[in-house]
Amino acid sequence: xxxxxxxxxxxxxxxxxxxxxxxxxxxxxxxxxxxxxxxxxxxxxxxxxxxxxxxxxxxxxxxxxxxxxxxxxxxxxxxxxxxxxxxxxxxxxxxxxxxxxxxxxxxxxxxxxxxxxxxxxxxxxxxxxxxxxxxxxxxxxxxxxxxxxxxxxxxxxxxxxxxxxxxxxxxxxxxxxxxxxxxxxxxxxxxxxxxxxxxxxxxxxxxxxxxxxxxxxxxxxxxxxxxxxxxxxxxxxxxxxxxxxxxxxxxxxxxxxxxxxxxxxxxx
Amino acid sequence: xxxxxxxxxxxxxxxxxxxxxxxxxxxxxxxxxxxxxxxxxxxxxxxxxxxxxxxxxxxxxxxxxxxxxxxxxxxxxxxxxxxxxxxxxxxxxxxxxxxxxxxxxxxxxxxxxxxxxxxxxxxxxxxxxxxxxxxxxxxxxxxxxxxxxxxxxxxxxxxxxxxxxxxxxxxxxxxxxxxxxxxxxxxxxxxxxxxxxxxxxxxxxxxxxxxxxxxxxxxxxxxxxxxxxxxxxxxxxxxxxxxxxxxxxxxxxxxxxxxxxxxxxxxxxxxxxxxxxxxxxxxxxxxxxxxxxxxxxxxxxxxxxxxxxxxxxxxxxxxxxxxxxxxxxxxxxxxxxxxxxxxxxxxxxxxxxxxxxxxxxxxxxxxxxxxxxxxxxxxxxxxxxxxxxxxxxxxxxxxxxxxxxxxxxxxxxxxxxxxxxxxxxxxxxxxxxxxxxxxxxxxxxxxxxxxxxxxxxxxxxxxxxxxxxx
Numbered sequence: 001x002x003x004x005x006x007x008x009x010x011x012x013x014x015x016x017x018x019x020x021x022x023x024x025x026x027x028x029x030x031x032x033x034x035x036x037x038x039x040x041x042x043x044x045x046x047x048x049x050x051x052x053x054x055x056x057x058x059x060x061x062x063x064x065x066x067x068x069x070x071x072x073x074x075x076x077x078x079x080x081x082x083x084x085x086x087x088x089x090x091x092x093x094x095x096x097x098x099x100x101x102x103x104x105x106x107x108x109x110x111x112x113x114x115x116x117x118x119x120x121x122x123x124x125x126x127x128x129x130x131x132x133x134x135x136x137x138x139x140x141x142x143x144x145x146x147x148x149x150x151x152x153x154x155x156x157x158x159x160x161x162x163x164x165x166x167x168x169x170x171x172x173x174x175x176x177x178x179x180x181x182x183x184x185x186x187x188x189x190x191x192x193x194x195x196x197x198x199x200x201x202x203x204x205x206x207x208x209x210x211x212x213x214x215x216x217x218x219x220x221x222x223x224x225x226x227x228x229x230x231x232x233x234x235x236x237x238x239x240x241x242x243x244x245x246x247x248x249x250x251x252x253x254x255x256x257x258x259x260x261x262x263x264x265x266x267x268x
Numbered sequence: 269x270x271x272x273x274x275x276x277x278x279x280x281x282x283x284x285x286x287x288x289x290x291x292x293x294x295x296x297x298x299x300x301x302x303x304x305x306x307x308x309x310x311x312x313x314x315x316x317x318x319x320x321x322x323x324x325x326x327x328x329x330x331x332x333x334x335x336x337x338x339x340x341x342x343x344x345x346x347x348x349x350x351x352x353x354x355x356x357x358x359x360x361x362x363x364x365x366x367x368x369x370x371x372x373x374x375x376x377x378x379x380x381x382x383x384x385x386x387x388x389x390x391x392x393x394x395x396x397x398x399x400x401x402x403x404x405x406x407x408x409x410x411x412x413x414x415x416x417x418x419x420x421x422x423x424x425x426x427x428x429x430x431x432x433x434x435x436x437x438x439x440x441x442x443x444x445x446x447x448x449x450x451x452x453x454x455x456x457x458x459x460x461x462x463x464x465x466x467x468x469x470x471x472x473x474x475x476x477x478x479x480x481x482x483x484x485x486x487x488x489x490x491x492x493x494x495x496x497x498x499x500x501x502x503x504x505x506x507x508x509x510x511x512x513x514x515x516x517x518x519x520x521x522x523x524x525x526x527x528x529x530x531x532x533x534x535x536x537x538x539x540x541x542x543x544x545x546x547x548x549x550x551x552x553x554x555x556x557x558x559x560x561x562x563x564x565x566x567x568x569x570x571x572x573x574x575x576x577x578x579x580x581x582x583x584x585x586x587x588x589x590x591x592x593x594x595x596x597x598x599x600x601x602x603x604x605x606x607x608x609x610x611x612x613x614x615x616x617x618x619x620x621x622x623x624x625x626x627x628x629x630x631x632x633x634x635x636x637x638x639x640x641x642x643x644x645x646x647x648x649x650x651x652x653x654x655x656x657x658x659x660x661x662x663x664x665x666x667x668x669x670x671x672x673x674x675x676x677x678x679x680x681x682x683x684x685x686x687x688x689x690x691x692x693x694x695x696x697x698x699x700x701x702x703x704x705x706x707x708x709x710x711x712x713x714x715x716x717x718x719x720x721x722x723x724x725x726x727x728x729x730x731x732x733x734x735x736x737x738x
Contacts, residue, residue, distance in 0.1 A: 021518055021561035023549055047520045049561070050568025055368075055395025062564035064519045095396035097371055237392070240553075244716035248549055248560040 001083075001228040002037070005078040005190050006262045007202065009245060014254045016068030022046075022247040025187065026076050027235030029061040032083070032091035034231060039078030044121055045069055056126070056184075057094040058234035067249075074245060080231050087225025089207065089215040089232070098209050101182035105238045108174040111155040117171075118178035126181060127159070127216070130208045133175045134218040141168050145200075150239070165204045166239045168220040172206040173238070182209035185242045186217060190230040191263040201261040207235060231263070273416045273676040274688050275339065283338040288453050292620055293337070293686060294678070301336075301681060304446055305529050308334050311442050333729035334439065335680045336446070339691060339711040343457075347422065349695070350705050352604035355595060357408040357697040359505060360427055360582045362598035363591075364404035368395050373443070373597050379590045387587065388635060389580030391543065393550055397567045400473045401701060404576040405583075406538075407433075407466070408697040412605070414676040421608045421673065423556060423692065425591065427583040429540050430712045433696045434498040437462060437505075439732040440708070448593050455737040457707040463505035464697070466538075467546065469700035470506075473572045474535045482535035484508040485525060487516070489541045491555045495572050513541075518561035523571045536572045537562075543577045585634045585668050586612055611638060613664040622669040623660065629669040631660065646672050672705040675720055678731065680713055690714045692722045707735035 011020075026041050028034055041061065049062030065072055102108075110118070117136055123129030144162040154174045157167030169185050176183035183206055190203035205219035205226060217226035226232070236242030249255070276286040293661075312331050341349070366372055367384050374381045384390060410428025411423040439461050444451050467484065474482030490512050503510035515526055516534065524531040539546065545555040550563035565571045580680040581587065589610045592603040611618035622629060631643040645655040660667045677688030695709030711731040712722035722728040 019517055019519070019560075021549060023466075023561065023564050049518070050521045050564055050570055052397070052564075052568045054567065055392055055397070060564065060567070062518070062561060062568065064561065066519060096392050097368065097374070097381065097385050099381040100390065100392055100395075102382075103386055241392075246549055 001189070002081050003077060003143045003229075003231060003264045004079045004264050004266050005076060005189055005231065006260075006264075007189070010260075011072045011074075011075040011247075012256045012258070013070050013249070013252060015251065016070050017249040017251050018067035020065040020067060020069070020072060020247060020249040022063045022065075022074070022128040022185060022245055024061045024063065024074075024245055025058050025242065026045050026244050027061065027093055027233070028078075028188075029057060029089075029232040029234065030059075031057075031089060031232070033085050033089060033226075034080050034082045037079040037081055039080070040076070042073075042075045044071070044073040044075075045215075045241070046072075053093075055096040055233050056092060057092040058236075082228040082231060084088075084227040087135075087217045087227070088213055089217065094213070098182045101184050101209065101237070102177055102180065103237055104177065105241070107151070107153045107170045107238045107240075108177065109153065109155065110174050110178055111158075113158050114155055114171065114174050115178060117158070121175065121179060126210050127213065128177065129179060129182060130210060130216065130218060133179065133208075134172055134206075134220050137168050137172045137175065137220040137221065137222050141171055141220070143168070164223040165200055165219075169204050169206045172208075172218060172220055175183045176206070176208045177252055183207065184235045185238050186232060186235045187239075187242045187244050188226075188233045189261065189263045190219075190222075191229045191231075201263045202259060203230070204239065204242070205230075270674050272674050272688070272690070273414065273419075274465040275414070275676050275678045275691075277679075277688075285342045285345075285510040285734075288450070289338065289340065292447075292450060292453075298685075304336060306679065307334060307446060308442055311445065312438070315438065317713065332435070333715055334442070335689075335713055335715065335729045336732045337678065337680050337686065338450075338732045338734050339678045339713075340445065340734045340736065346457075346707055348604065350707070352420070353408075353410050353695055353697050353705055354703050355601060355604050356410055356422065356425065356591065357405070357699050357703060359594040359598050360408060360425060361402075361404055361590065361699055363594045364427075364576070365398075365402050365577055366598070367719070368397070368404075368578065369680060373594065376597070378593050378597055379587070383586055383590075384581060387581050387582055387584055389543075389578065389690060391578030391581075392577065393563060394578045396568070397569075399566075399576045400475045400569070400572045403473055403699050404579045406469055406473065406574040406699050406735060409694050409701060410605075410697065412693045412695070413608075413673055414691075414693075415447045415674050416676075420605055422591070422605050423608060424585060424588060425583040426694075427579045428542070429494040430694065430696065431498055431540075432694060433462065434501045436696070436708055436733065437501075439710075439730055443732040454734065457735045457737050459706045459708040462706045465698055465704045465706065466502065467506040467508065469702075469704065470508075470536045470538055470572075470574055472700035472702070473574065475570055475572055477570075478535045483525070483532060484536045485511045485516070485534050485540065485561075487511055487513065487539040487541060489545070493540070493581075495540065500568055502538075508538075513556070514556045516559045516562070516671050518559060518565055521565065521568065521570050523559065523562060523565050534571060536574065538571050538574045543580065546573070546577060575610075585610075585632060586614065587675045589668075601712050603718075606672060611669045613660055613667040613669065619660075619664050622667075623657060626657060630672055631667055631669045632668050634668060644672065647718075647720070672720065675714075677712065678711070679731075680715065680731070682715065682717070687717070689717075690720050690722065691731070708733045
């Protein structure tokens with residue numbers, strides 16, 4: 001499938017800011033699941049910083065804006081050819097060992113309810129168990145925007161019974177790690193046609209390590225594994241670590257962020 | 269009754285390295301000694317070297333007691349220590365380079381994967397990133413204790429930012445000022461080259477593409493930090509800038525320092541702040557001490573950070589037990605310095621042994637430091653032991669145990685005259701393009717009679733440490 005992405009993130013500041021520093025994971029993963037036809041990232045008034053491939057295989061690109069500015073636009077545009085690989089991430093070059101993805105972070109820290117949910121998971125093998133855990137998350141945390149926020153933990157979202165893809169991914173990561181399956185948070189884009197389930201075009205899901213197969217994506221929000229509708233950007237232990245844009249500005253009193261994302265399929 | 273090795277006096281009389289000191293101490297009248305002790309304290313106060321002991325309250329500008337009786341090593345004794353320390357520093361750096369790359373030592377089954385990769389100090393953020401010259405720990409503080417003429421043990425390694433080297437230098441300075449005759453009578457190897465060697469070490473790891481003399485800065489958390497004196501002392505001695513996070517900023521591909529002549533590019537940062545606070549963009553977002561964006565500059569190879577973020581995975585107390593294995597695995601050599609036998613409470617068998625023998629063991633927290641949160645079995649009451657037993661059982665992974673070592677003693681000036689007191693030793697090994705070790709280190713002394721805890725937070729003092737020339 002040929003997908004085009006048009007993604008603009010705008011930061012508005014009530015007072016002009018200086019020395020904005022950003023770290024981007026906004027470049028599609030180099031892997032066999034997708035190939036980039038064209039791709040560009042622009043930061044208004046930005047100076048391009050260093051770039052490097054990190055231990056998970058993601059391209060990280062630094063930017064700075066000297067300022068003073070009252071607004072910053074990060075514009076991502078590009079076209080990616082995607083392939084369905086049954087959710088298996090193929091050909092990504094990474095150095096971080098699988099064991100390291102069993103770690104626990106604040107948003108994925110389990111509580112009693114998450115432990116119970118993890119313990120209830122069943123499956124003839126690790127793959128079946130992972131599918132079962134993903135289904136349980138989808139059942140326990142209904143998709144509903146606006147009830148959770150950026151810092152909501154998996155435990156809190158489970159208690160609410162509602163959340164967005166970030167909360168569902170955090171919960172699935174927590175469950176997988178409780179069952180000793182390495183897991184991580186993935187950020188990317190999702191294309192959905194008119195009949196598609198409710199979704200966010202700037203999307204997030206989880207990857208779970210299955211021996212013999214490798215990293216497999218699970219998207220509880222859409223009750224499926226990533227296929228050709230998905231573009232993978234990067235991963236981390238949780239949403240913050242995998243964030244497509246991380247930034248800090250000096251002298252910020254109030255920041256408003258707007259995101260506009262369009263993912264479209266184009267004729268080949 | 270345990271007998272302790274006295275480094276000066278044996279059954280046969282005075283050991284040779286201390287021969288000159290015997291006359292010195294015998295000929296010193298008590299009133300002169302008191303006078304000198306007061307003079308030493310005044311000198312330390314004047315230069316401002318104090319050590320605010322973290323979490324202890326009281327006087328934050330308290331002096332660490334300085335004991336004027338030197339600790340002496342012969343050239344032969346030092347020769348072996350030096351080889352052992354450098355060997356260990358090489359192995360620790362090889363280990364770090366490995367676990368942030370292919371992890372061959374883990375793949376070979378020589379150290380458990382979880383111990384390394386789920387360690388709090390392991391940093392995913394630096395995996396696959398090769399620091400300049402492949403060095404991770406540029407200043408390795410190896411804490412040593414002695415139990416006999418030829419028996420030395422490594423108590424722990426410090427691969428992050430070992431402190432205390434300013435005491436090594438100031439203790440020497442003050443001894444030379446107060447007792448110039450001693451330095452004429454004894455052929456004592458100098459330690460004064462340390463700041464210059466440190467500067468050269470830091471300069472040698474400047475990133476590729478750094479033109480001319482690299483710009484070096486020491487990054488301090490600020491003057492509230494207990495080791496701030498040392499940060500400013502080393503900056504002065506090396507002639508480099510002392511900066512706080514707010515003095516640095518990232519723009520474009522580099523890190524810059526604000527100066528009165530405008531921004532100046534910084535090539536090497538000797539940081540004295542913990543990983544978690546280095547860069548709020550990468551680590552703790554609430555940190556005000558670090559530099560936003562610093563890690564991306566580091567990871568794209570345009571600044572050196574000493575020690576490298578993530579270096580702590582090599583000096584963890586549970587990883588410590590595998591250092592002799594590292595020496596064999598990476599260097600193909602036999603370890604020159606021995607580890608203290610260590611039981612890991614995370615292992616069921618070890619835990620059983622530890623719980624059965626608490627009264628004889630020293631138990632430490634895996635991530636603890638500074639002598640806090642430890643149990644010295646033989647010095648503890650039954651009640652203290654039982655309280656600690658409950659702590660271990662609640663979280664066994666967090667504890668290791670070691671036998672109580674018969675730490676050597678060195679004569680020290682105490683209330684009633686001269687008496688033996690237990691000591692340890694921290695030499696500071698420098699690792700850059702070359703490996704350097706100045707002949708000496710910081711000797712800490714447990715000034716309370718019978719005490720085996722040398723930490724300054726627990727009543728420890730310091731001594732000048734001599735290595736004699738051949």
